[in-house]
């Protein structure tokens with residue numbers, strides 16, 4: 001992959017940026033941890049003379065610190081923090097006008113699909129959903145009014161990949177901006193801006209926050225016009241995070257690198273264990289040689305993340321027994337926290353998809369998704385073995 005742009009511009013490694021970018025000691029007291037500025041407004045010395053903050057919907061120092069750190073981790077110039085991943089997605093869409101067209105991955109996060117299909121489509125924004133693992137499908141879907149190519153890679157729960165560099169090249173030939181939802185990989189494992197994307201999107205609720213204690217979102221870009229437009233829309237609409245939430249995400253970022261390494265190490269051990277298990281039909285993990293896009297994953301990612309999907313033998317009732325038999329893997333939606341989670345996409349996160357669409361895409365009633373945490377891999381494997389006994 002191309003050299004990570006941020007490594008060229010910022011002399012410091014990812015781990016160092018995560019702890020220092022935007023986080024100088026607080027000048028008044030020397031506090032080394034960025035304070036939670038719990039305020040709605042800021043006193044001005046004179047009309048229009050202030051210290052950079054006027055009203056907390058527009059900006060807040062805790063949020064500014066988080067935004068600077070987010071930008072540094074993706075090698076971007078500008079970061080924006082939001083109240084949720086969906087609020088970040090909304091703000092990108094708010095930059096469009098009625099009659100504009102968006103090409104999107106078909107296997108996007110369910111909430112993203114709902115927002116596009118049930119909300120923004122009502123305001124005259126048009127969407128085409130394509131299998132973005134095929135660059136030709138993206139190309140065929142482009143129209144003269146296409147403004148944004150929305151990619152998610154790897155996807156959820158099928159863990160399909162899009163070749164970001166190839167997709168960005170063909171989008172840019174048509175003047176289309178590319179936004180990559182990088183929630184699954186995190187900036188530690190994938191740098192979409194360095195691969196040609198115009199903006200990177202996150203649900204910081206997941207790996208970036210990392211402790212299942214905050215809901216948040218982010219967008220990072222080096223495109224000043226795009227940033228200014230999003231900043232304007234965010235402030236106009238009010239999709240902003242509170243200072244405590246910003247503090248929690250910023251605290252999560254400090255350990256992102258070491259957490260991601262552990263997530264991956266555990267995921268690889270579990271994926272290999274499941275792959276040779278006689279009661280498992282198939283395992284989907286980009287780090288396995290058997291993944292159809294393993295070569296692309298190796299080229300455009302620096303690691304494969306902590307999400308695994310696998311299909312077990314048996315029927316829907318057996319799968320439900322499996323899910324309720326684990327003790328360390330909590331049965332829950334969401335992902336990316338230090339604790340391991342397990343869920344059944346067909347009945348939970350992806351239940352809103354019509355059954356034929358689910359079947360066609362491979363989300364069967366025994367297709368299980370796990371978010372591998374950073375507990376001991378041996379304990380996690382033993383926990384899954386207990387679940388196999390219960391089926």
Ligand SMILES: *Cc1c(COP(=O)(O)O)cnc(C)c1O
Nearest residue numbers: 084085086109111183203205216
């Ligand atoms: C969770 C998630 C979102 C939505 O983020 P929220 O913080 O829940 O609003 C968007 N994209 C992906 C890939 C996600 O996993």
